[in-house]
Amino acid sequence: MLSSPNEDRAVRITTRHDRDALVLTVSGDLDIDSVAPLELALTAAADDGSGPVVVDLSGVGFADSTTVNVLLQGHTALGDRLRLAAPSPFMRRLIEMIGLDSALPVLPSVDAAIDAVLPS
Secondary structure, eight states: OEEOSSGGGOOEEEEEEETTEEEEEEEEEESTTTOHHHHHHHHHHHHSOSSOEEEEEEEEEEEOHHHHHHHHHHHHHHGGGEEEESOOHHHHHHHHHHTGGGTSOEESSHHHHHHOOOOO
C-alpha cells in the first residue's frame, strides 16, 4: 500500500490482481500535495504487465487538476490498458464537467472495467 507523505490527507492506494488486471483502489483527497502515490503506481503499472490497469475511484472525495493530469499521463503511458472505475459522486461530476470520459474509459464498476473490451 502506498501513502502520501502528508498523512493528514489520508490518501491510500491499495493494489491487487484480479484475473489478468491490476486494480488500484484509491481513497482520500487527491491534490498537488497528495497525488504522488497515484502517479508512482501508474508509472509502475506501465513498466510491468500487459493486462488492464483499473483505477477504482469509489473512495476519492476530492481531486484537482493535478489528479486529472496524472490520469492523462497514465493514459499516455498505458493506452487502452488504463480504465477508470466506480467514480465517487465527486469524481463523476468532475469527469463529466471536464469531459475526461471522452479521453479515458470510465466504467460503473471494477468488474465492468476488468471485463470491458475496448475499441482499439
